[in-house]
Every structure is written in C-alpha cells, then in structure tokens.
Amino acid sequence: MRASLRAVFLTVLVALVAACGGSxxxxxxxxxxxxxxxxxxDSVTHGTGAGDGEDFPARLGAITGWTIINDGVPGDDANSARERLAPGLxxxxxxxxxxxxxGNDFLSQREPASVKEDLRVLVGIVRDHGARPVLLGVPRASALGAATGRLQDDPIYRELAREEQVALIEGVLSGVLSERELRADPVHPNARGYRRIASEIAAALDDLGLWLAPG
Structure with a gap:
C-alpha cells in the first residue's frame, strides 16, 4: 500500500515540475x-550500504530492460564530477x-547556489554530447528531518529544472532516507531502500514517457 502511495506521490511531483516549467x-x-x-x-548511485547487484542502477536495468552503466563514485560532489563526465559520455x-x-556537497556545507551552478554545467555537458539529462533531487542533511520522516529535496533542483527545462525526478531519496527500515546509515539506503528507489525512478520515467511500463 505504501509503495502504491509513493508511486502516486511521484506522479504528482512530476506533474508539478511540468507546471513550474520543467519537462x-x-x-x-x-x-x-x-x-x-x-x-x-556518488555513493548512493554506487550502492554503498548494500551488497553486489543490489544497487539501484542494477535493479532499474532489470525493471526497464535498458543497459544501465553504474558510474557512481563514493565521495564525489557536483564540482569534482565535472571532470569525469565527458570521458564517461x-x-x-x-x-x-x-x-x-x-549529497556530499551539502554534507561539506557548500553553498547551495554553487552546487546548483555545478549541476547546471553537468546538464549542459550531457546535452552538448547529444544525450538526454534527467536530474534527481537530493535532500540537504537534516537530523531532525530524518528523525521525523520529513526530509525534503533542496529547492535548487526544482529551480534548476525550471531554468534549464530539464526533466526532474523528486522525492525519491528523501522518502527512502526518511524511513529507518530503508536505510543502512543516515545518508545511504540499504538493499530494500535501493529496491524502492529503482521502482520509484521507473515509475517516474514512465510518467515522463521515457519508459513504457509493461501492460
């Protein structure tokens, strides 16, 4: 029941992004x-907190049938990642x-405005290469938010999606890290959490029209 409600919630969030000017x-x-x-x-993409094959890219590939390359580097931030994106593309x-x-930017207390500009550069590099970018929201670290189950994505993601007209998937990591049973530690999901992440990203990609769910 909870998973179904989360899928509905994601659908509403994607629609809200459209209303704000995003895709x-x-x-x-x-x-x-x-x-x-x-x-x-970064480490969330890499799969830190779970075993081999339990990372969300592997699970998302199994759901969609796509070949999904896991290019998550633990400890990476939006600034340092700029150097490795073009070679990966x-x-x-x-x-x-x-x-x-x-996430690592927020943990090191970088100014959100600077993080936003680094993300803008990453979006531009992807577009210049001819690929389609999709941005995923990240919550700013909050012990209170995690304890009360009320983590929320930082506003820079919605702002950037509106300004750059880039597709945005919101609330996935915030929701998982807000539930104690889905996280391995305060900033990483466990295997169940990554399974939820893959399912919710697939649902959001279906809403965007990028993937057609069977049936």
Missing part, C-alpha cells in the same frame, strides 16, 4: 529497450543520463 508527463518519446543509460552520481555513448549529485 512533464508525456513530454518525451520512450527510449528503445536496447537503450544505454548512464547513472552518474565518450566511453559509453548513453541515450540518457541520470544525474544524481549534491
């Missing part, structure tokens, strides 16, 4: 089953890039 439901043609997707991020030639960065 919304049905704005894209679906990627073919043989598509290559680059999951570009040239190596894998992805159709779609999931950009999920910012």
């Amino acid at each position: 919304g439901p049905g704005d894209f043609d679906p990627l073919p089953r043989q598509a290559t997707v680059l999951a570009f991020g 040239r190596e894998h030639e992805p159709d779609l890039v999931l950009i999920w960065l910012g």
Whole structure:
C-alpha cells in the first residue's frame, strides 16, 4: 500500500515540475529497450550500504530492460564530477543520463547556489554530447528531518529544472532516507531502500514517457 502511495506521490511531483516549467508527463518519446543509460552520481548511485547487484542502477536495468552503466563514485560532489563526465559520455555513448549529485556537497556545507551552478554545467555537458539529462533531487542533511520522516529535496533542483527545462525526478531519496527500515546509515539506503528507489525512478520515467511500463 505504501509503495502504491509513493508511486502516486511521484506522479504528482512530476506533474508539478511540468507546471513550474520543467519537462512533464508525456513530454518525451520512450527510449528503445536496447537503450544505454548512464547513472552518474556518488555513493548512493554506487550502492554503498548494500551488497553486489543490489544497487539501484542494477535493479532499474532489470525493471526497464535498458543497459544501465553504474558510474557512481563514493565521495564525489557536483564540482569534482565535472571532470569525469565527458570521458564517461565518450566511453559509453548513453541515450540518457541520470544525474544524481549534491549529497556530499551539502554534507561539506557548500553553498547551495554553487552546487546548483555545478549541476547546471553537468546538464549542459550531457546535452552538448547529444544525450538526454534527467536530474534527481537530493535532500540537504537534516537530523531532525530524518528523525521525523520529513526530509525534503533542496529547492535548487526544482529551480534548476525550471531554468534549464530539464526533466526532474523528486522525492525519491528523501522518502527512502526518511524511513529507518530503508536505510543502512543516515545518508545511504540499504538493499530494500535501493529496491524502492529503482521502482520509484521507473515509475517516474514512465510518467515522463521515457519508459513504457509493461501492460
């Protein structure tokens, strides 16, 4: 029941992004089953907190049928990631890039405005290469938010999505880290959490029209 409610919640969030000027439901043609997707991020993308094969890119690939490359580097931030994005694009030639960065920036107390500009550069690099970027929101670290189950994505993600007209998937990590049973530690999901993440990202990609769920 809770998973169904979360899927509905994600649908509403994607629609809200569309209303704010970002890309919304049905704005894209679906990627073919043989598509290559680059999951570009930090330790959450890498799968820290779970075992081999339990990371969200592996689980998302199993759901969608796409070839999903896990390019998550633990400890990476939105600034340092700029140096490795272009080589990764040239190596894998992805159709779609999931950009999920910012958590380490917030933990090191970087100014959100600076993080936002680094993310803007990453979006531009992906577009210049001819791939389609999708931005995923990240919550700013909050012990109170985690304890009360009320973590929320930092506003910079919605702002950037509106300004750059880039597709945004919100609330996924915030929701998982707000539930104690889904996290391995305060900033990383466990295997169940990554399973939830993959399911919710797939639902959001379906809402955007990038993936067509069976049936």
